[in-house]
Amino acid sequence: MKELWELFIVFMRMGAFTFGGGYAMLPIIQQEIVEKRGWATNEEVMDYYAIGQMTPGIIAVNTATFIGYKLRGVVGGIVATAGMVAPSLVIITIIAAFFKNFAHYPLVQHAFGGIRLVVIALIIQTVYSMAKKTVKDKITIALFVVGFILLVLTPLSPVWIIVCAALIGLLVSRKKGVA
Numbered sequence: 001m002k003e004l005w006e007l008f009i010v011f012m013r014m015g016a017f018t019f020g021g022g023y024a025m026l027p028i029i030q031q032e033i034v035e036k037r038g039w040a041t042n043e044e045v046m047d048y049y050a051i052g053q054m055t056p057g058i059i060a061v062n063t064a065t066f067i068g069y070k071l072r073g074v075v076g077g078i079v080a081t082a083g084m085v086a087p088s089l090v091i092i093t094i095i096a097a098f099f100k101n102f103a104h105y106p107l108v109q110h111a112f113g114g115i116r117l118v119v120i121a122l123i124i125q126t127v128y129s130m131a132k133k134t135v136k137d138k139i140t141i142a143l144f145v146v147g148f149i150l151l152v153l154t155p156l157s158p159v160w161i162i163v164c165a166a167l168i169g170l171l172v173s174r175k176k177g178v179a
Contacts, residue, residue, distance in 0.1 A: 011083030
């Protein structure tokens, strides 16, 4: 029971103090789950993120579910998920109740503008961190560049880009005799 409570508290803290969605949460998840607690490796977290990106739902919640499941099975997945979403539910409920009354104040608008800028910085840091760990050779550089260009310049769904990149990765590993 103590492990489940710790699981809930850790993910609740991450859910409460990380703004900007799943990508902005990655550095905190890596620090808290990989470095501080050793509940998963960097590779596992990145795999959970990749799967979370392709499955329905919120990336950070999906990742919490995977980590909780890995540690304590179905109950762990439910507890980690509940911890991750609980703060958001409370915060969104409070904001929804009062936002209409305060949204027009310049101070509130500037605060949200500042938050948006920091979220962009967190996302850029996450991309840099993930790229540093995964872009290792000419093929991965090419996949990264082509994937980025397709995401930015075309209306293609990210799911199709991810599926194609996965297939290319499988083909390359088979050709190298790794698979």
